[in-house]
Amino acid sequence: MITDHEATTVAAPTRVNLAVGGMSCAACANRVERRLNKLDGVTASVNYATGTATVDADASITPERLCAEVVAAGYSAEPATAARPALAGSTSEEAAVIDLRRRLFVALIAFFPLADLSVMFAFIPSARFDGWQVLLTVLALPVVLWSAAPFHRRAFANARHGGASMDTLVSVGVLTATVWSLHTMYLSPARTETPDGVWAAIWSSDSIYLEVAAGIVTFVLAGRYFEARAKRTAGGALRALAALAANEVTVLTRDGREITVPVSELGAGQRFVVRPGETIAADGVVVRGATSLDAGAMTGESVPVEITEGSEVVGGTVSLTGRIVVEATAVGADTALAGMIGLVERAQQGKARMQRVADRVSAVFVPVVFAISACTFAVWLALGGGLDRAGAAGIAVLVVACPCALGLAIPTALMVASGRGAQSGIFIKGHQALEATRDVDVVVFDKTGTVTNGVMRVVGVAASGIEESEVPMLAGAVEAASEHAVAAAITSWARRAGELAQVEAFEALPGLGAHGDVGGRHVLIGRPRLMTERGLPVPAALETAFDRHARMGHTAVYVAVDGTAVAVIAVADTVKDSAAAAISRLHRLGLRTVMLTGDNRYAARSVADEIGVTEVFAELLPQDKVSRITALREEGHRVAMVGDGINDGAALATADLGLAIGAGTDVAIAAADVILVRADLDTVPDAIELAHATLRTIRGNLVWAFGYNVVAIPIAAAGWLNPLVAGAAMAFSSFFVVTNSLRLRRAGQRRERANSASMAL
Known part of the structure; x- marks a missing residue:
């Protein structure tokens, strides 16, 4: 019987990641997995694509013991780096591709002359000359010994542990054909006459099969080389996500000093400084300052978020304008970014378990x-x-x-x-993508940057009290001095209307807007709250226009001149020209379409109505997108996900088929199965048809x-x-x-x- 005190000392299972080397096929991963799972208290899952074994084991079982079991199964293993697991093994993957390329090059150079000479000497004894055996041997041995060395090593390792694989068959076939050919050339009685007729020559030919041995090696090496190239990218999503994390952080001490330390030394409860352009190092709460925050990496929002004291922030997002002081609430493995890395890792783990039929x-x-x-x-x-x-x-x-x-x-x-x-702007990463298309019946789209262009543009203007043609000059002059995304859209629009005037006495109002003097007139641009705080009257016609744009999901601002609101300018992320036609093609293929976005529900509904998508889920975090896709899969659907952002990485990896817009982030591209090089959404149905x-x-x-x-x-x-x-x-x-x-x-x-x-x- 275990007492309460004793029960508290029983250790919970701990998770260990192992970098496993030497696996040549999915069967190898299964062999390692079975070996680890035979240990009491161990639950292991081996990812062949990333070369990683994820093991939940009792605390009494050390990583060294787990590595020893993998080695006993005939493979190499070492504990993977916990902080950045995706970085483990990338160098060895590159080295493997280079090694296979060298071996294939040697095999190709020797194979063609060897094939011609071997067949000629076997069929036509009269063509032989002194030293012909040596010539064939010199051509064959580099291929059957050095180029085929990986097959021989794995076959030997399999034999030591009582197993067999395709490597075993390749190795034995190559060595048997080589040894038999050498016996024939050097030890068998020599023939000098060539029989009449092709069939007679074939049936009476000497047993010289060196071209067969070299051909086997060349063909199989070619397949392994292209497989290794695809496999090398499997851990790219995790590497790209890990690259988002800050490496250093400026900690604020109790006496007000700022000290730069490695981010690993930051603890929960400590305060740190984030300057414009810097990445936020950990999840936390803003205790001082204000800024515009690019949170698209985590939420998918197309417009920067205005952050003030008391706002919550997450690691991996970027401060754009102001200096803020943040009190850390979650650091290291507890941050939202670390959670996203885990989502991608688990999603890739599940998908990589698909095996080739041959394996x-x-x-x-x-x-x-x-x-x-x-x-x-x-x-x-x-x-x-x-x-x-x-x-x-x-x-x-x-x-x-x-x-x-x-x-x-x-x-x-x-x-x-x-x-x-590639001719159509589509890049298919590997066989998983093809197998996944077999029963795809739902295509899920991200909104920002996928269905839309990902760039804010002016989509509406309403004026009251001044000519509408005056609005670009006044608003553009003020916004040209600002760095906000809305300001950039207005400035670009205004410059198309003509040259901008100079602004004087400019001042940015973080979270509210900006103001300045243009041609002797005071111009104020900002949110309704700014108009209210300054006591500026807003005509009913402008309020109506503002509300209309808000219902459409647009971002609208008021323009006030000399103390009176005179205009409304609306900006929005515009829909791609190809979106509606692509959705229509998918519907004709019998596929259901869904849109998931971190943007607000009004913007999402407006875009969905424009392109013909009926199912929309808005204001979602990355984990919410994963949950929605998981729910669809649990309902029995096969789901394809189309996205472009960092926040789409986990969803792309979770879906049965991930398609990433090539102009998107490295995380999305690395997590997806199919890369759409062109931003044209017609490539989505094209990719599905090509994969089929x-x-x-x-x-x-x-x-x-x-x-x-x-x-x-x-x-x-x-x-x-x-x-x-x-x-x-x-x-x-x-x-x-x-x-x-x-x-x-x-x-x-x-x-x-x-x-x-x-x-x-």
Whole structure:
């Protein structure tokens, strides 16, 4: 029995992140996960895409013990950095891509001459010259030993721990074909005559399969290289989010001194100074000063927020105009920014668990191929076929089953789709994006910067008591001296009307507006509160205009001249020209559309009505967007999310399919599955259609690759395939996969030609 005192000493599970190295496929991640979960008191989840194991374990289990278990499974591991987990492993990912590129380069250089010479010497003995064996050996060994070294290492590690993977099949097939070829070239009796006829030459050819071994290595390395390039970007969202955090903070001491210290030394309850242009280091409350705050990173609001004493602020946002003193209420891992990082990390964790079809069957496919090869060899020996005949049949099984087509099925389609998408302004990151489109039925849009242009513009003017043509000159002259986003919109609008006059005695009124003298007249611009505080009368016509714009979600300000309100100027973020047509296309595709935004409900409703979206959720924080998307998924929907802002990062990662506007933030781009390079929203339905076409192509490739093995392996086992013919069949299978993938280059061309024709008309 545990007493109350003893119960208080029982440690709660702690979370540990491990950086895991050496994983080559999703099956590796599953192997590490199973190994860790066998420990009592451990719940582990391994993310293959980011190379991270997230482990909840009893306090009695140390990180060193967890790392030892991973090493025992045949992989490397070390505790990841807790403060900035996304930064761990980025260097090793880059190194892996560079290493694969070098190995592939060597394999490509040697493969083509080796293929020509090996086939010629096997078919035509009379073409051989003194030292031909040495020439083939010199060309082959760098490929089968150095270029294929990663496959051999992983195959050996798998064997040590009683496992097998596609790497095992590649390694054994390459080494067997190489050893058998070397035996034939150096130890078997030499032939000097070439039989008449092509088929006679094929069936009587010597067992020289070096081009087969090199071809296997080259094809599979190409697939791994393109896979590694896509994998390298998996942790980009976390790295971009971590980069938002301030590195240093200016702490205010009790005696009023300002000391700059690392942000890690800031504690809850301490006060710190934020100057114009600086990032707020932690969540807190403003105790002194006022400023305009760019909170779009956390809320998605298109207009800076006016902050005064008593206002709450969050880390990662930026002070634009004034100096403020903040008392920290949450620091480090307790901040809203840290919570957003956690949201993205958990969302990527769930999505990265999708496995390639080839990886899911490797646990069965590889042992079965080895068993068939061994049985083939034994049966042919028992039937008196001789060592050469039995060996040729056994090798034919291994060669014909080598997974070149499987390795190319996805990467080749992705390459072609990526090239085709790039022509249309679409970048598809990886196979997860394609699989996610399979059942997408809801498309969720962010508003600011996604559906809208993300730039404030004047959308309405009303005047009373002066000519409307006078308003730009008076308002623009005053606002030209201000730094506020609303002021910038008014200044830009006024400059289009003509040259601005000089302003004198200018003064900014934080949170309210600004005033100054223009051509001998006193001009005051600001919110209704400023008019009230100054006791300035506002005509009923201007109040009506102000209320109308407010109901439409616009930001409106009054302009007063010499003590009387004479105009209303409304600014707003304008809708992209392509938005309504894109929404209409999505509806024709049978997809439901929803808009989520941190902006106010009036602005959100106005934009939604303009573009044809019926479901709108406004005034949402980043975690609220995640909750809405999660709720849709729990209802059984497959959700695509389109966004561009920092605050969209977690939502993009949570959705089944994330599409980021390429002109948006690094966080959104890194968290998404598909990048829309152009701001034109027509690329959204284009991306979905291209992804559907690519997914159909990949399915066709995989069906062919597996069907080819189902048919070819029994034929090879029956002795009806010379290993050289088996190698050619393997090459043809790969050729078919590549050719089928190239069909994607025509995807969408019909619609583009129609668009070009309509534009010409």
